[in-house]
Amino acid sequence: MNKTLAAWLSLLLALAPAAAPAAAAVKNPDILVYATIGDPESFDPAWAYDTASQNVIANVYEYLLAFKGGGTRVKDLMPMLATKVPTRANGLISPDGLVYRFPIRRGVKFQDGAALTPEDVRYSLLRFMLMDRAGGPSSLLLQPILGRATTRRDGKPDPAAYAEAAKAVTVRGDEVVIRLKRPFAPFLTILPAWGAVMERAWCAANGQWDGKAGDWAKYNDPTLEQTLPKTLMNGTGPFALERFEPNTKQVILKRWDGYWRKPARLKNVVIKVVNEFATRKLMLQAGDADVIYVPQMYHPQVVGLPGVQVIDGLQDLDRSMLLMFTFKINPVANPNIGSGKLDGNGIPPDFFSDRDVRLAFAEAIDYQAVVRDLENGAGAQSTGLIPPGLLGYWKRRPPYHFDLKEAAAHLKKAWGGKVWANGFKVTLVYNAGSAPAQALCQMIKKNVESLNPKFSIDVRMLEWSTYLAQSRERQIPLQLGAWQADYPDPHNFVFPLLDSQGYFPTQQGYKNPELDRLIEEAASTMSEPRRAALYRRIQTIADRDVPCVPVVDGPRFRVQRSWVKGFVFNPTFPDMPYGSYYYDLYKAD
Numbered sequence: 001m002n003k004t005l006a007a008w009l010s011l012l013l014a015l016a017p018a019a020a021p022a023a024a025a026v027k028n029p030d031i032l033v034y035a036t037i038g039d040p041e042s043f044d045p046a047w048a049y050d051t052a053s054q055n056v057i058a059n060v061y062e063y064l065l066a067f068k069g070g071g072t073r074v075k076d077l078m079p080m081l082a083t084k085v086p087t088r089a090n091g092l093i094s095p096d097g098l099v100y101r102f103p104i105r106r107g108v109k110f111q112d113g114a115a116l117t118p119e120d121v122r123y124s125l126l127r128f129m130l131m132d133r134a135g136g137p138s139s140l141l142l143q144p145i146l147g148r149a150t151t152r153r154d155g156k157p158d159p160a161a162y163a164e165a166a167k168a169v170t171v172r173g174d175e176v177v178i179r180l181k182r183p184f185a186p187f188l189t190i191l192p193a194w195g196a197v198m199e200r201a202w203c204a205a206n207g208q209w210d211g212k213a214g215d216w217a218k219y220n221d222p223t224l225e226q227t228l229p230k231t232l233m234n235g236t237g238p239f240a241l242e243r244f245e246p247n248t249k250q251v252i253l254k255r256w257d258g259y260w261r262k263p264a265r266l267k268n269v270v271i272k273v274v275n276e277f278a279t280r281k282l283m284l285q286a287g288d289a290d291v292i293y294v295p296q297m298y299h300p301q302v303v304g305l306p307g308v309q310v311i312d313g314l315q316d317l318d319r320s321m322l323l324m325f326t327f328k329i330n331p332v333a334n335p336n337i338g339s340g341k342l343d344g345n346g347i348p349p350d351f352f353s354d355r356d357v358r359l360a361f362a363e364a365i366d367y368q369a370v371v372r373d374l375e376n377g378a379g380a381q382s383t384g385l386i387p388p389g390l391l392g393y394w395k396r397r398p399p400y401h402f403d404l405k406e407a408a409a410h411l412k413k414a415w416g417g418k419v420w421a422n423g424f425k426v427t428l429v430y431n432a433g434s435a436p437a438q439a440l441c442q443m444i445k446k447n448v449e450s451l452n453p454k455f456s457i458d459v460r461m462l463e464w465s466t467y468l469a470q471s472r473e474r475q476i477p478l479q480l481g482a483w484q485a486d487y488p489d490p491h492n493f494v495f496p497l498l499d500s501q502g503y504f505p506t507q508q509g510y511k512n513p514e515l516d517r518l519i520e521e522a523a524s525t526m527s528e529p530r531r532a533a534l535y536r537r538i539q540t541i542a543d544r545d546v547p548c549v550p551v552v553d554g555p556r557f558r559v560q561r562s563w564v565k566g567f568v569f570n571p572t573f574p575d576m577p578y579g580s581y582y583y584d585l586y587k588a589d
Contacts, residue, residue, distance in 0.1 A: 026563045027287035029587045030267035035274040035289040036578060037433025038464040039249035043241065044227040045124075045196035046131040046138070049503065050468055051484055054193070054574035056251055056271065059582050060111075061196035061235035064102050064121070064176075065188065070569045072317075072488035074188050081105050081121065081197055081236065082176075086188070097183040102176045108260045110199045111233075111240045118171045123200040123211045125169050125178070130162060130209070130216050131227075135472065135506035139495070140194045140486055143523065145169070147181030149501035157217035166213065182524055185531075186489035193486060193572060202234050224469070238264040238583040249273040249463075253582070265586035271579070273464075275433035284308060284561065290587065291560040293578045295436045296375045302559050309564070314556040317387055317485035317571045319493065321370070321440065321551035323361060324481045325352035328509030330474040336427035336460075337477055342415060344423040344454055347477065351426070357419065358546040360410035361478070362400040364447040365440075370552050374436045379554025384539040385497050388553060389571075391528060392490035392535030399543040408451045423454020429479040430459070431467045437480045440551070471507050481548075485572050490535050491523045498542055510547045563587045 038052035045057050064082040071077070077085045082102040086092030092101045108116040125141065132138040132151040139149045145168050151161035170177045180187065204210035206228060209219040219226075233241040238261070239253040251271040255264045272289070274280045277298055283289035285305060294302055303310050329349040331340050338346025352358055367381040384399070386392040412420045428444060430437035438461070445457040462470065470476050481504070486492050496503035499519045500511035515538060522534035558567065558577040566584040569577055 026587050026589055029563075030265075031270065032266050032268070032291070032564070032582060032585060032587065033270045033272060033283075033289045034291045034579060035272050035280045035283050036293045036575075037273065037275055038431065038575075039273045040230065040244075040251065041465045041468050042224060042227060043230050043233050043244075045198065046128045047133055047136060047222070047224065047227045049135075049137045050464070051575040051579070052464060055579035056241075056253070057196060057233075057235075058193065058237075058574055059239045059253060059269070060233045060237045060241060061198065062237045063192055063194070063196055065191045067192050067570055067572065070571070072189070072570075072572060077188060077192065079105075080192070081108065081116065098180045100178045100180070100187070101172070102178070104174055104176060105260070106174070108236050109258055110202065110236055111256055111258070112199070112202060113258075114199050114201065116197065116199075116236055118174060118176050120200050121176045121197050122169050122171050123203075124198045125176070125195050126165050126211065127198065127203070127209055128195050129165050131219060131222065133221050135503045137194060137486070139501060140190055140492075143495075144180050144184035144187045144190070145178060149495075149499065151220060157220045159217075162213055162216050183526055184523065185526055186487055186491065189487045189489065189572075193574065197236060199234055203228075206232055236260065239269060242268070249465075264583050266582060269582045273433070277433075277435055284559065287561060289561075290564050291558070291578060291580075293433075294557070294559045295434070296378060296554055296557075297373065297436055297439070299376055299378075299557065307562050309560055309562045311558040311560075311567070311569075311577070312555070314558065314569050314577045315389060315571065316556040316576060317389060317488055319382070319385065319387060319483045319497075319550050320554065321436070322481045322483065322497075323365070323444075323549040323551065324479050324504060324508065325358050325361070325510075325547065326474055326477050326479075326508050327353045327547075328474060329477050334475050336429075336475060338425045342418050342422050342424060345425055347424050347426050351415075351424070352477065354414045354419075355546060356410040356414040358549075359400075360407040360414065361444065361448065362546055362549045363403045363407040363410070364444055364451075365400070365549065365551060366402045366443060366447070367398065367400075367551065368402070369443065370440060371554075374439060375552055375554040379552045382550035382553050385542060385548075385550055386490045386493050386535060386539065387485075390485075390488065390490045390493070392494075392522075392532055392539075394536055394539055400546075400549060404447060404451060407448070411451060411455075420452060420454075423452060423456070425456040425458070426477050427458045427460050429462055429467065429470075429476045431464050431480075432461050433464075434480075440480060474507060474509065484574070484576070488572055490531070491519070494519050494522070494535065494538050497548060498538065504548065508547060510545075512541065512545055512547075515541055515545075561587075563589060 040053040042048040065077050066080040068078045083105050086100045104118045129142050146164050168179050230244045238259045240256045242252040242254040253269040255267050257263050280292040284292045331349045381398045384394045441459045449455050525531050556577050
């Protein structure tokens with residue numbers, strides 16, 4: 001075991017308090033409290049692209065379709081705001097697989113009392129695509145519907161984008177009709193989580209695009225401040241936003257009794273940001289929290305607690321630990337790069353564009369220690385960017401290995417020998433409350449600094465919303481990130497992690513035209529064997545380029561009070577398995 005990692009873990013475990021007696025009866029039976037570590041960044045469905053935000057959105061807004069239970073395939077879909085799941089058999093998918101018709105449910109109201117119309121659905125899909133903030137979620141629908149990953153050309157809104165979108169998404173009577181640019185195998189599986197339905201008139205009244213052709217470009221690629229604030233939500237879902245408390249980052253949802261289905265059993269859901277595991281554990285034991293986020297490293301501390309249920313063996317579709325490099329760092333007023341030069345007191349903005357630097361960091365991770373100590377032996381080193389359970393997963397020898405001699409050799413070559421001769425100082429960032437990320441950062445710091453006394457890594461913690469904002473601005477040189485599936489298909493990993501228009505590469509400044517071409521080809525190929533072969537090639541190129549380093553695969557688990565009932569695990573629902581679809585939940589002895 002790496003001694004620094006072991007000592008760090010021992011200290012964290014020693015600080016955790018002993019168990020207290022469980023509450024005898026259900027506490028606050030109509031209120032569910034979820035204690036977690038990530039504060040939401042936005043409640044605007046067309047802008048938000050983080051799990052903390054999307055978990056709230058998915059309980060207030062609704063989508064055309066939903067997955068039944070823990071399903072992840074087309075056969076597992078069920079209607080939501082559409083009344084039928086389109087198939088070729090029911091005539092709602094055209095023989096060529098390009099046209100999808102969605103009959104829209106009648107009698108549904110938004111939380112302000114307005115009736116849902118097919119025009120609202122069309123507007124919501126158009127707004128989702130045309131807002132298109134850089135690195136945001138719009139490409140999830142832009143690619144299958146318009147055959148393009150962005151609405152911009154040469155950095156400016158493409159005038160043709162609106163015309164293409166307006167022609168592709170239309171209303172015919174009570175139906176919304178979507179015409180794809182080309183067949184896209186996972187299209188229907190995207191709709192249970194993206195394209196949340198909003199009220200057109202309400203959005204316009206609150207300063208957003210009114211749905212007209214003339215001024216859509218004004219709302220393209222907005223800043224966070226130009227979107228709907230976290231005080232405003234108006235969906236058709238089972239819960240409404242009661243309030244967001246910015247100082248405590250606490251979200252309070254209230255049951256909406258005008259919901260088109262039977263009202264939820266819970267009256268309120270309270271989502272609290274509590275970064276310290278010891279505090280979350282005490283809240284759970286006292287019954288002050290019903291569900292808490294627990295990293296795998298603390299699994300032994302919650303097993304067997306009186307009144308607590310641990311649901312094990314949940315295989316999430318994610319990459320929970322990714323070491324990310326920024327190729328083009330923003331140097332403006334950026335303390336994370338020190339002097340901004342390769343002089344021993346900082347790094348230049350393009351420091352990580354040197355492949356030898358990236359390989360050195362990849363080889364400074366003790367992967368077996370991570371599996372053993374942070375995953376309690378329940379996981380394995382990642383073999384690629386596509387997780388187990390998806391087409392394209394490659395069960396092979398991991399592409400990187402722990403070897404400090406090799407790491408030193410790469411750093412001696414980096415930047416023509418200047419890195420080794422001059423040294424460097426850089427900041428490594430993780431999000432607040434993630435004890436595994438904190439421990440891994442300390443491991444990387446210790447191992448890299450041991451190679452040369454001129455190397456210095458400053459490990460820094462940021463609150464989740466700040467972490468996201470600084471990532472977008474390319475202010476973070478080196479960070480630990482994660483990715484949870486937006487929908488159950490390998491494209492949703494290779495595109496956001498590797499494509500130049502994807503979520504991470506737009507923040508990193510990473511671009512490989514060969515990867516872009518192969519990723520597009522794989523998404524449009526209907527043959528599974530051909531797609532699998534393309535994904536192997538894509539991962540081989542990624543191994544060589546090292547834009548990011550996947551660290552570990554591991555099972556997930558959920559920790560809740562035994563009185564919480566109704567939990568259904570769905571690996572694509574945002575913030576699973578900790579956050580959930582609260583409509584399913586209730587509390588009982």
